[in-house]
Amino acid sequence: MKKLSGIIACCISLSACMAGRPSLVKGTAGPPASARWVLQSLEDTALQRQWRGVATLVLGRDSAASGHMICNTFNGHYTIDTAERSLQFNHLAATWKACSGSKAEAAYMNMLRSIDHYELTAQRLIVYSGGKKLAVYDLSKGN
Numbered sequence: 582m583k584k585l586s587g588i589i590a591c592c593i594s595l596s597a598c599m600a601g602r603p604s605l606v607k608g609t610a611g612p613p614a615s616a617r618w619v620l621q622s623l624e625d626t627a628l629q630r631q632w633r634g635v636a637t638l639v640l641g642r643d644s645a646a647s648g649h650m651i652c653n654t655f656n657g658h659y660t661i662d663t664a665e666r667s668l669q670f671n672h673l674a675a676t677w678k679a680c681s682g683s684k685a686e687a688a689y690m691n692m693l694r695s696i697d698h699y700e701l702t703a704q705r706l707i708v709y710s711g712g713k714k715l716a717v718y719d720l721s722k723g724n
Contacts, residue, residue, distance in 0.1 A: 615642050618706050618718035623692070636689065638706075638718055646670055650689055652680035661699075668699040668708065692716065 620636035638648040640659060647656040657673035670693045675686065695710040704720040 616640060617721040619721050620716060621705075621719050622717045624713070624715055637721070638693075646673070650675070650686045653678055653686055655690065655693075666698050666700065668696055670694055670696060 616639070618638040618640075620638070636648065636650055638646070640646055640661075644658050644660065645656065646659040648654065653676045655673055655675040657670055659668060659670050661668050673690060673693060675690060677683070680686075692710075692715050696708045696715060697711065698709050700707040700709070706718040706720070708715050708718070
């Protein structure tokens with residue numbers, strides 16, 4: 582009985598901690614949580630040659646976003662409204678190892694920050710800003 586009351590107290594404490602957080606996920610159908618997406622194309626074709634199959638994006642269950650670029654990694658948070666198909670990234674930070682793709686990585690981070698909505702079809706995630714398609718990701722086969 583003591584164990585059960587301890588578990589209940591722990592759950593109540595966690596709920597209280599979460600109560601101050603805004604609801605990050607609304608609606609019912611969206612990208613699968615903790616899915617790893619692999620970049621397939623960018624609208625900027627010059628960047629696309631460097632990026633295809635290299636860049637990844639992970640949307641975690643806890644609103645944490647992370648991924649890999651050419652030679653650096655990034656993390657931050659995302660908010661999603663699946664009813665409205667809106668997706669926004671915030672508090673993005675990256676490692677900045679010196680590499681030949683550093684300008685391209687900065688452009689990629691700016692692209693992530695500009696995303697405002699998405700489209701999900703089968704195993705593909707397409708992201709947009711102001712109605713313009715920015716990038717296409719495929720669900721990683723390793724998921």
